[in-house]
Amino acid sequence: MRIVLLGPPGAGKGTQAAEVARRAGIPHISTGHMMRAAIQSGTPVGERAKGFVDAGRLVPDDVMIEVVRERLAQDDCAPGFLLDGYPRTVAQAGALKNLLTELDLALTHVVELVVPNDVLLERLLERGAREGRSDDAAEVIAERLKVYEELTRPVSAFYAEAGSLVRIDGVGTIQEIQERLAAALENGPGEP
Ligand code: AP5
Numbered sequence: 001m002r003i004v005l006l007g008p009p010g011a012g013k014g015t016q017a018a019e020v021a022r023r024a025g026i027p028h029i030s031t032g033h034m035m036r037a038a039i040q041s042g043t044p045v046g047e048r049a050k051g052f053v054d055a056g057r058l059v060p061d062d063v064m065i066e067v068v069r070e071r072l073a074q075d076d077c078a079p080g081f082l083l084d085g086y087p088r089t090v091a092q093a094g095a096l097k098n099l100l101t102e103l104d105l106a107l108t109h110v111v112e113l114v115v116p117n118d119v120l121l122e123r124l125l126e127r128g129a130r131e132g133r134s135d136d137a138a139e140v141i142a143e144r145l146k147v148y149e150e151l152t153r154p155v156s157a158f159y160a161e162a163g164s165l166v167r168i169d170g171v172g173t174i175q176e177i178q179e180r181l182a183a184a185l186e187n188g189p190g191e192p
Pocket residue numbers: 007008009010011012013014015016031032033035052053054056057058059060064084085086087088089092123124126127135144170171172173174177
């Protein structure tokens with residue numbers, strides 16, 4: 001399975017992706033997690049990403065496209081992968097398509113978690129209070145939601161036009177959403 005999991009900040013991508021990837025025996029690739037790890041280790045990518053992540057803005061496409069290209073070339077991606085938080089711009093979606101075409105591969109599923117903004121805000125503020133993730137401060141969350149509307153919403157349209165997008169309701173218990181997701185992956189649209 002080669003899966004893209006879309007959804008706004010706080011939609012539950014990371015929560016759900018971990019379980020789906022574990023069950024499918026494929027790596028869970030979270031570009032947000034990769035950026036936070038790079039920032040913590042002070043790598044060149046981390047140095048470039050830091051200001052953007054702290055401000056709730058997107059890391060530039062050229063950086064992200066290269067990071068994902070390198071990650072997907074690793075051996076553990078041979079049986080498939082689950083991308084969480086990528087692509088986030090139409091340019092990234094195009095680059096992913098080109099990369100997979102080069103490798104003679106295609107995505108098998110594109111699933112979007114749909115969650116209204118008031119629920120997103122509540123979840124992220126709660127996590128900010130609990131875990132102290134710096135981009136979960138109220139003003140940074142607002143920026144992340146704005147960036148999502150402007151730059152990532154069109155990615156859903158990109159896949160919807162290709163006929164490969166499945167939208168599922170991301171409100172409910174973690175278990176309920178896991179079951180909806182499992183059903184969507186079983187009845188996926190096939191090769192987008
Ligand atoms: P990233 O880490 O991807 O952040 P995000 O998508 O903005 O938001 P989250 O990861 O916080 O949300 P999620 O959907 O994973 O939800 P989660 O499961 O955690 O990106 C961070 C930054 O990195 C970006 O802002 C950008 O700067 C940079 N970046 C990353 N990818 C990039 C790209 N491709 N291009 C450019 N820049 C990029 O859940 C959230 C909370 O809700 C948790 O506390 C969880 O426990 C709770 N929760 C989950 N499900 C439920 C439920 N069903 N009910 C109640 N609570 C729930």
